[in-house]
Amino acid sequence: MTSTAPRHRDRRVRMSDPLYAEVLEWLIEEAEFLDGHEFEAWLARLAPDLTYRMPVRTSTYKRDGDGISTGYFHFDEDFESMWVRVHRLTEASAWAEDPPSRTRRFVSNLRVATVGDNEIEALSYLLLKRSRGDAGTYETISCERRDRLHRVDAETLLLGSREILVDQSTLGVTNLSMFL
Amino acid sequence: MNEPGVGDDWFLPDGTSVDEFARVEDRLVATRVLSDPEIFELEMERIFDRVWMFVGHESEIPNRGDFVTRYIGRDPVIVTRGDEGSVHVLLNVCRHRVARVCNAERGTSVTFECPYHGWTYKNTGQLRGVLAQRLVYGDRLDKAEFSLSRARVGVLHGLIFATWNHDGPSLDEYLGDMAFYYDLVFGLTENGMEVAGPPHRWVVPANWKLAAENFSADSLHTMKAHRYAQELGLLPELNPSMLGALTLVSDPARGHAFIGGPLHRNEDVSEQETFEGVCAVDGVPRSLVDEVYERTSDETRQAFLELVPMVGTLFPNFSWLNNNIAHVREHAKVGAPHTLCIRLYHPRSVNEMEIWSWALVHKDASPEEKLVSARTALRTFGSSGTFEQDDTEIWSGIQLGVRGVQGRKQMNQYPATEPVMESGRPGERRPCTADDTLLGFYRRWRELMTDHRGDAS
Numbered sequence: 043m044t045s046t047a048p049r050h051r052d053r054r055v056r057m058s059d060p061l062y063a064e065v066l067e068w069l070i071e072e073a074e075f076l077d078g079h080e081f082e083a084w085l086a087r088l089a090p091d092l093t094y095r096m097p098v099r100t101s102t103y104k105r106d107g108d109g110i111s112t113g114y115f116h117f118d119e120d121f122e123s124m125w126v127r128v129h130r131l132t133e134a135s136a137w138a139e140d141p142p143s144r145t146r147r148f149v150s151n152l153r154v155a156t157v158g159d160n161e162i163e164a165l166s167y168l169l170l171k172r173s174r175g176d177a178g179t180y181e182t183i184s185c186e187r188r189d190r191l192h193r194v195d196a197e198t199l200l201l202g203s204r205e206i207l208v209d210q211s212t213l214g215v216t217n218l219s220m221f222l
Numbered sequence: 223m224n225e226p227g228v229g230d231d232w233f234l235p236d237g238t239s240v241d242e243f244a245r246v247e248d249r250l251v252a253t254r255v256l257s258d259p260e261i262f263e264l265e266m267e268r269i270f271d272r273v274w275m276f277v278g279h280e281s282e283i284p285n286r287g288d289f290v291t292r293y294i295g296r297d298p299v300i301v302t303r304g305d306e307g308s309v310h311v312l313l314n315v316c317r318h319r320v321a322r323v324c325n326a327e328r329g330t331s332v333t334f335e336c337p338y339h340g341w342t343y344k345n346t347g348q349l350r351g352v353l354a355q356r357l358v359y360g361d362r363l364d365k366a367e368f369s370l371s372r373a374r375v376g377v378l379h380g381l382i383f384a385t386w387n388h389d390g391p392s393l394d395e396y397l398g399d400m401a402f403y404y405d406l407v408f409g410l411t412e413n414g415m416e417v418a419g420p421p422h423r424w425v426v427p428a429n430w431k432l433a434a435e436n437f438s439a440d441s442l443h444t445m446k447a448h449r450y451a452q453e454l455g456l457l458p459e460l461n462p463s464m465l466g467a468l469t470l471v472s473d474p475a476r477g478h479a480f481i482g483g484p485l486h487r488n489e490d491v492s493e494q495e496t497f498e499g500v501c502a503v504d505g506v507p508r509s510l511v512d513e514v515y516e517r518t519s520d521e522t523r524q525a526f527l528e529l530v531p532m533v534g535t536l537f538p539n540f541s542w543l544n545n546n547i548a549h550v551r552e553h554a555k556v557g558a559p560h561t562l563c564i565r566l567y568h569p570r571s572v573n574e575m576e577i578w579s580w581a582l583v584h585k586d587a588s589p590e591e592k593l594v595s596a597r598t599a600l601r602t603f604g605s606s607g608t609f610e611q612d613d614t615e616i617w618s619g620i621q622l623g624v625r626g627v628q629g630r631k632q633m634n635q636y637p638a639t640e641p642v643m644e645s646g647r648p649g650e651r652r653p654c655t656a657d658d659t660l661l662g663f664y665r666r667w668r669e670l671m672t673d674h675r676g677d678a679s
Contacts, residue, residue, distance in 0.1 A: 096606075098420045106329035114419025114581060116605045118597050122550040126454060130608055134450035138611035175622075211327060212576060213424035217614045218606035 049188070050155040050163050065154045065164050065191065068199050073147035076221055081128045084221070089192050089200040094119040096185075096206035096222065110207065116218060117206065127221075138219035144173040145220055160193040161202070168222060172215065181215040183208060185222060232674060234260050244668035246661050250633040253624040255667075256429040262572035269538050269670050270295030272679040274376060274383040274396045276540035276566055277301050277311055279580065281380060281416035282328070289345065290328045293568055294384060299373065300324050300334065301382060302345040311384035312347045313371035323370070328420065334370075347372045379408035380415060381564070383540075390679045399473035399649035403480065403531045405522065407544050407562070410506060410514045411584060415562065418581040418596035422605045428617035430539055430567040430575040431667075436613065437543070437565075438479040438535035439470045439659040447612050456548040456558075468654035469529055469643070477666025479659050480534025482651075483545075496527055503546060504530050505560030505595065507587040525647050537666055539567040549601040549608070561598035573621055577614075579604045636661050 055061050068087075075084040088094075096117040102109040119127070130136045151167040165188055172181040188205040206222045232240050243252040243261070255261055277292040283303040290301050291314060298314040300323075316323050321338035324331075333350060335342045340353030347370040355363060373384040376393025378401075383393050394401060408415065426433075436443065444460065451457040472479035483503070491499075494515075501511045504526075518526065535541045542565070548558040566578040581599035583592040603610045623629050636657035643651040652659055669678045 098422060100327040100420050101325070102329050103326045103331075106326065109327075111419040114417070114421070114596060115600060116422060118600055120550075122552065123597075123601055126456070126550055127608060129454055130450045134453040136450055136608075136612065137447065138615040211423060213422075213605055215424060215605075216426055216618055217424070217611040219611045219615075 053155040244664040257624040311373040317368040402648040415582040422579040430569040432617040437541035470659040474662035477537030482529035563599040
């Protein structure tokens with residue numbers, strides 16, 4: 043899924059639909075895993091054929107397009123590279139996260155659409171607040187996430203792809219040692 | 223002319239002279255160079271406003287009318303591709319009432335129209351139109367006198383540099399001994415390199431010199447700061463004896479330096495075979511190996527076989543990483559892919575730098591090769607890079623430690639000294655644990671900072 047892919051507004055389900063509740067629960071639980079540093083549990087929810095991208099954004103005049111890069115990314119990941127990023131945090135020396143950051147992920151503005159038999163589109167906003175060390179200020183990331191979830195069975199959804207549209211062109215964070 | 227280091231031309235409010243901060247002869251650098259706002263202001267005038275500054279890559283503005291906006295020190299500039307195809311670097315400040323004439327980071331436009339009172343400039347800087355000119359100014363305004371301030375431009379293998387110093391050394395003279403090696407990194411192929419896309423930009427609460435110095439010649443930190451890569455089996459277990467395979471190369475008079483990679487020469491295989499191996503390590507696509515062989519002189523080729531430039535800094539704040547780095551487990555078995563990551567440590571304030579990080583890929587590489595190269599850059603170095611994450615954490619910690627009264631009295635230690643190695647090649651070579659090379663960065667810093675007339679630039 044690229045930034046130019048249409049959002050399936052015509053296939054959205056109502057908030058009262060059980061699927062909407064299921065996807066919302068999935069995203070809230072994902073935030074719980076990440077904020078709780080249960081990274082292995084999070085990794086288990088990623089599909090083996092995952093694509094996970096966060097394009098670089100630039101400010102452009104309206105006539106010059108949307109400023110969302112198709113060439114360079116803050117994250118451009120697959121399952122194997124996520125495995126390394128996760129295991130760096132769980133079992134190796136990762137000074138950027140040891141002591142760990144305290145993070146709080148607020149997930150909202152969810153829109154859910156069915157785009158195939160076993161394929162769900164989930165668009166959500168994420169506000170991430172990160173507290174590091176004894177700093178009295180937070181680092182903040184706000185973004186939209188455009189996800190595709192694969193239904194594996196009645197109980198299980200896996201993240202097949204995620205595109206992260208961050209709102210800043212210059213990120214106000216020391217590093218991206220956290221997942222979005 | 224002032225003798226560099228005499229220090230009679232500039233003092234901090236407490237009476238300390240600038241040359242007391244970089245006590246190169248004593249192998250000490252005062253931490254105040256990282257935390258003193260007055261030092262930072264002087265750096266803006268005496269370094270960033272005087273020497274060649276990296277502002278972008280030609281492939282970011284491939285077509286006539288393309289532009290990107292950048293900074294020289296804290297001055298905003300527009301980097302444009304003019305009608306005639308050449309590159310211009312213009313101060314992004316209207317000559318009328320100093321509004322920004324371009325508010326986008328990139329785009330295509332042959333003119334820049336000031337949104338305040340409508341003065342309009344060509345992308346070469348000339349003032350072309352003035353709103354209601356006859357009504358407001360009659361015939362009293364000579365447009366020829368009001369071009370946007372224009373920096374001097376130099377291009378090396380697609381890398382665009384600019385300076386306000388119109389009478390200083392040429393870019394080639396500024397590069398000094400590095401020019402020879404930069405050919406090996408950036409100039410191997412006919413069609414050269416291009417950026418994968420626009421750069422990462424992010425703000426790190428640390429002084430710019432921490433990153434610039436680290437990239438110039440700090441090989442020792444790899445074993446501790448980046449331990450994770452060994453712990454996960456991505457890199458072989460590093461031990462201090464392996465540092466012996468690395469060499470520091472510098473132009474000490476100009477403050478530039480880099481770390482060179484291990485020798486690849488194996489006496490049992492032919493030169494041609496070795497050359498192909500080194501090309502692979504240096505990221506040259508297989509289809510271009512013959513071209514590289516034909517384009518390089520015997521001397522260049524021999525140097526290339528001896529040592530691959532791996533990571534370096536062009537004084538003051540342009541750095542690059544030309545390296546093979548594993549980022550998934552499979553690489554430990556099949557070999558790590560190559561990346562060429564270039565970066566700028568933009569000084570925002572004494573306590574804050576903005577890192578700009580681009581991936582460069584060979585224009586003639588296959589789409590798959592380009593993708594692998596770009597991914598290798600961003601997964602290891604860049605906003606989310608697993609190596610850079612730890613560097614930025616450590617540099618931020620340093621910045622916290624140099625704010626206090628006691629912190630400001632600390633001295634950074636550069637005691638390790640190693641003799642110069644004779645090589646017959648350009649530059650000064652030393653074993654990779656030599657702090658002598660790192661001190662070269664501060665010797666050059668001191669020379670510029672104590673030179674109030676600009677003779678040293």
